[in-house]
Amino acid sequence: MKAVRFYDAHCHYSYLKKKYEGFMIAAVSMDYASSVETLSLKSENVLTGVGIHPWKVHEEKLEKIEELIDKADFIGEVGLDYRFAKASKELQLSYFTFFVRKAAESDKLINVHALDAWREAFNVVINGGVKRAIFHWYSGPEDLLKDIEGAGFYLTVNPSVTFQQKHRRLIEKAPVEILLTESDGGYEYKGKLLEPTDIISTIQFVAQLKDIDVEELSKIIQNNFRNAFNLKI
Ligand SMILES: [Zn+2]
Numbered sequence: 461m462k463a464v465r466f467y468d469a470h471c472h473y474s475y476l477k478k479k480y481e482g483f484m485i486a487a488v489s490m491d492y493a494s495s496v497e498t499l500s501l502k503s504e505n506v507l508t509g510v511g512i513h514p515w516k517v518h519e520e521k522l523e524k525i526e527e528l529i530d531k532a533d534f535i536g537e538v539g540l541d542y543r544f545a546k547a548s549k550e551l552q553l554s555y556f557t558f559f560v561r562k563a564a565e566s567d568k569l570i571n572v573h574a575l576d577a578w579r580e581a582f583n584v585v586i587n588g589g590v591k592r593a594i595f596h597w598y599s600g601p602e603d604l605l606k607d608i609e610g611a612g613f614y615l616t617v618n619p620s621v622t623f624q625q626k627h628r629r630l631i632e633k634a635p636v637e638i639l640l641t642e643s644d645g646g647y648e649y650k651g652k653l654l655e656p657t658d659i660i661s662t663i664q665f666v667a668q669l670k671d672i673d674v675e676e677l678s679k680i681i682q683n684n685f686r687n688a689f690n691l692k693i
Contacts, residue, residue, distance in 0.1 A: 464505060465678070466663070467685040468643050468656045469616050470537070470571055470596040473506060474498045475646030480656045485645075486689065488537040488571050491516040492524050499531055507689055509571055511538040517547035517555045526562070534689065535563045536571025537596070540584075543576040556581070560588035569689055571596060578604055586611060592688055596642060598634070599627050609638050614688050616642035619658035620649060622665050632669055636680050639666070640688060 465482040473487035474497040488509045489495035495510035502508045510532040512520045529535065538559040540552050547555075563570040569592040574581035578600025585593050595608060598615035608615060615638055617631045618624075631639070641663060643656045663681070667674040685691075 464682075466656065466659045467641055467681055468645065468659055469594055469614070469640040469685060469688065470642035470644055471656055472644070472646030473501055476655065477501075478655075483656045483659075484685065485656060486534065486536075486571065489513075490537065491520050492528075495525060495528050495532075499528065502533075507533040509534045509536040511536050511559055511571075512555055513537045514539055514541040514545040514547065514552050514556070514573060517545065517552050522555060522558055529562050529566065529568075532568070534569040534571060535559050536569075536594070537573050538570065539573035540577035540581045541573060541575045542580075553580075553584070556584055557588065560584055560590055563593075564589040564591075567591065569594065573597075574600065582607060582611075585613070592690065594640060594688060597627070597644060598630055599624075600630075602630060602633055605630070605634050605638070609635060614638050614640045614684060616640045617662060617666055618642055618644055619654060619662045621662060621669075628669070631666060636670065636672065636677065637684070639681060640684050641666075641681055 464484045468485045471485050473485050474494050484505050486507045487498045489498045490513040498508050510528045570590055571594050593613040595615045597618040621628050621631050641659045643654045643658050645655045647654050667677045
């Protein structure tokens with residue numbers, strides 16, 4: 461296994477299809493088609509996730525995706541989005557509850573999108589008995605941080621932390637024990653295509669923000685990633 465130095469806990473790898481030396485990538489999916497593609501990209505440095513993103517719930521069926529779950533390392537990207545999704549809250553909730561049940565049954569990690577629905581999504585995950593969860597690109601309420609920590613869950617810091625005030629303030633407050641790095645790679649944000657390589661400067665920025673050594677922070681994040689995804693090595 462080639463040396464891994466950086467850990468990307470949430471990346472739309474099927475949209476990038478590039479090799480990233482030195483990176484361990486958790487590849488999330490948006491819908492059935494990208495889930496099939498993600499599964500084909502599995503390698504020693506790529507973990508695969510399948511799911512239906514809340515933005516796709518209104519046009520996707522659950523039946524087809526169900527058979528893919530066994531083949532995946534984790535479930536995601538799934539969740540709730542009360543700002544941008546076209547599907548009703550009820551339909552989003554029924555899809556998300558389905559994926560949470562599947563994650564609990566198969567003891568897989570769930571990679572959660574919860575824009576404007578952080579507390580609701582957390583409650584669904586907790587009530588569903590899921591043991592390992594990531595709340596990606598966290599911009600939820602500050603008081604939920606202690607609940608995420610108490611449950612043994614994680615949240616990801618996105619490269620946008622350098623300029624997105626709310627995200628930065630929350631990352632400042634979040635204990636490093638619950639932090640993971642992500643790129644959300646493949647997604648274009650404010651005119652910039654996000655990529656795993658953005659994590660290098662993200663770690664430097666967070667180390668400075670938290671007044672902690674870059675190497676030490678990298679080690680903590682490596683540990684968190686291995687725990688979150690239940691990696692044996
Ligand atoms: Zn994403």
